[in-house]
Amino acid sequence: MRQDTEGLLVRLESDKDGILSIDRYGFIQGINPVMAAMLGYGASELEDKPVRLLLPDMDEDLQGDEWRAFFDSRIERHHDHLLEFVSAEGSLIRLDVQMFTGDGLQGGMTLLCRDMTLHLGAQESVFRQREQLSAIYTHATDAILLVDRRGYIENSNPVASELLGLSHRRDGPFFIDDVLRIKNHHDAWVYPFSQALIQERPVVVTDDIQLVLPGRSAIPVSVTASPVRDRSNRITGCVIVLRTTSESRRVSTRLSWHESHDPLTQLANRRQIENEIFRAIDHAHIDDTTHIFLYIDLHNFSVINETCGHGAGDELLRQLGRMLQEEMVNQDVVARIGNDEFAILLWDRQPEAVMDEAERILQRITAFSIPWRNRRLKVGASIGVELINADSTSEIDVLLSAGAACAAAKAAGRNKINYPSPERDSPSRASLSQWTVRISEALDENRFVVYCQPIVPVKAQRDTQHYEVLVRMVDPAGNIISPGKFIPVAETSGLIDDIDRWVFERLFTTLEALPSEVRTGYSFSVNLSGGTISDEKFRDYVVNRFAGSSLEPGLIQFEITETAAVSHFESALAFINALKAYGCAFSLDDFGSGQSSFNYLKQLPVDYLKIDGSFVRRMEVGEVEYSMVSTINHLAHIMGLATIAECVENQSQMALLEEIGVDYVQGFLISTPVPLNTLF
CATH class of the missing domain: 3.30.450.20 (PAS domain)
Incomplete structure (x- = not known):
């Protein structure tokens, strides 16, 4: 004041x-x-x-x-x-x-x-104790219930919610004797909560009792009910600990919770949000209601991980998850569905409220920050919005549509929201889930073909013939499907990682089957997505393939986009270093299209910079684009990297690239992609 x-x-x-x-x-x-x-x-x-x-x-x-x-x-x-x-x-x-x-x-x-240091230190101590108790409460293998003096359940840990079937019920609050139904060996009902309140002391029941659950077999249990007192020693409620005496049952209950929740934030995971979307669609079809689904991608999170460490990133995600959870009402659900991606399902909202709801969430995220070692950590967000109503078809459609909307919001700039519109919700968009099924079937049935496009030197001759490895999908009738139709869906649905693995394995086995004298003089560059380079299992798989093979060093190279490298910086660095040991070279693809800093580029031990094709296509008519190509080429050469210009389509572009001093070119002017098996 x-x-x-x-x-x-x-x-x-x-x-x-x-x-x-x-x-x-x-x-x-x-x-x-x-x-x-x-x-x-x-x-x-x-x-x-x-x-x-x-x-x-x-x-x-x-x-x-x-x-x-x-x-x-x-x-x-x-x-x-x-x-x-x-x-x-x-x-x-x-x-x-x-x-x-x-x-x-x-x-x-x-x-x-x-x-206020001493006072805040005491507060921090209390906070740490609360966090420790919260961790024990959350991760305990026993079911724990907090019950008020009237007998209504105030809170339950994940194991209790799963065991007693409270996770999906929305008709609370629940009276303890209605959900905790226990019988002894005389077939008489046992009421530990009431006994603890009447006797005003802890009650332990362990002798041959069973938990009776609707539609399921009774489960052997032991129960402890302990009164909770306030500072005046008055009983305000009770803590009930329920232990299933069957070890297999305890393990299965715990595993069930882990299957549906993110262990870091304790929020629902992708599998659980899919189930919630399915319920919302079903509800919309029956009652003609509308629900709002938000797909959230955080900005700046990878930078926090790299500059402050993963401990800072984890703490930010935990606290952000708690903040979002506090914004929810009734049946609303928050989920963590990716490394830096969240989803929110807002139940039973009016369609006209969609903008207010999305803006409210975005404002809460952008205003959110946490203190960390003399700094304050903040993130931004892109949000894709999808309405769930009687026209919605499947949970996969909703997720894919919202994910695509989020990507569009991100492309529009920081802290943007992409809303449903007639233009956005086109028939082609509605068939995203159909494409997902088609891609999955093509993977199962081996209906992909490896193509290659040559990368040639601008001036000096090169002994090695270098190719970028591309992929085409084949439909059941044998028709070739261009990557522009299935790659965006694969990236949105997560199937791109499976495609990356398929392409690498097909290339590897093809080259391994060739006599060494035939494959000598070639090199092939394989594209990898951000998700693939972040997958330690894939990295180990690739390393093991090279370790157990006689393929010549440098025969297989890799391309990682600038955006993927920065967004998954530590993973990209680990992948590059692991494969460099086997002679693999690396290209940073689409350079100039992202927002990476010079510092990131200095730390990545790549060999080539591939200049983004959007600059190359317009460099004849745009001074900015010409300057970008020239600047990137100059920067690369200072750092000792060779440059590759993508999407070269005519002689004018070729002449400008030669004038600038770009090392290699690739595009339709040189050659269209050709099947791998036609090279040998």
Whole structure:
């Protein structure tokens, strides 16, 4: 609360409070010894210095008395008046701040500050204990129920929810005796909750009792019911611990929960959200209701992992998941469906509410941050929106459509939302699930063909014939299907990883079957998706194939897109380093299309930069595109990398590329892709 100068005079001599006086222009006029000691400065070191030196969140460009608005906004926003200051050592210190203004300060301000480190340390200790208890509660193999004094279940851990069938019921709150039905060997009902409340002490029941579940066989159990008391020693409820005495049953219950939940965030996983979407579609068909599905892809998450470590990334995901869960009501579901992807199913909403709901979630995500080692970690998000109604056909369609919408939102820029529209929901889009089925069948039936397109030097001759490996799908009638029709669906559905593995294995076995003198003089570059390079099993599989083969080093190379390399940086680095040991070269594909930093490029030990074809196609008519190609080529050569220009289609482009000094070219001007088996 802002106070006048008279209130400050009473506390000027305090040995507990720091005092900082600021003039009307935002410069420090005075500081008492307590404040200087808190910040680690000598009292005279800060006089006549701008106050922004002490405040990491204050904009350096503030002019005149704009600095006052900084304090006004922080005090209004934070009811506890906590502000973060930077000490002389560079660490962050949180101080409780009161502002004093008045005529006597001539437009300036005096801050009275108290160090909250010890208080916050105690809070942090309590928080850690709560987190530890939460972890025990969540990961316990026993079923745990928290029951209020009236007998209604307030909370249940995952094992209890699964065992008692509460996970999918939405008709709560549940009365304990209605769901916890226990009989003894005399076939009489046992009520441990009531016994604990009446006897006012823990009740343990272990002798030959069984849990009776509707439509299922009775399960041998043991039960402990312990009263919970408040500070006045009054009983406020009860904790019930239920243990299945059959070990196999306990294991299966736990496994059932793990099959439907993400272990890091404790949210539903992809399998579970598919089940929830299926229920929502069924509900929409029966009651003609509408539900809203949001597919969320986080921005900046990979950068946090790389710069702050995976511990920071994991903590951000946990806290973000909890925040999103708190935004849900009734039957709404939050799920983690990928490394940095979430999904939200909002039950029973009006179609006209879709924009408000999506904007609300986006605003909550963009405003969200967590403290981490003197930093605050933030992420952005792209959101794809899909309506579930009586026209919805399948959960796969909903997921694919929302995923494609999310990709479109991401392509439009940061923190964008892609909404349903007649143009977006075209007949071709509605058949995404049909394409998914067709791709799966083609994989099962080996209906893919490896094609190759040559990559040739612009000037110098090269002894080795180098090709990029491409793939075509074949329909049941034997017709070739272009990659533009099935690759986007495969990327959205996750089938691209299976296609990558198929292509690599087919190329490897084909080359391995050839006599060494026939395959000598060739090299083939295989494309890998972000999901594939992140799969440690695939990396081990490739390494083992090379380790057990006599193929010549350099015969097989790999291409990874710039976007995939940055988004999965550590995985890409590990994959490249593992395969470099077997003589494999690497190309960074589509360079210039993403937003990677020079620092990332320096850390990736690649051999080639492939200049994105969108620049090459327009370099004849666009000065910007020409400059991009020239700049990328120059940057690559400084770093000792060779360059490859994609999508070269005419002699004008070829002449410009030769003028710039690009090393290799690829495109229809050189050759159309040809089947692999025609090369030998």
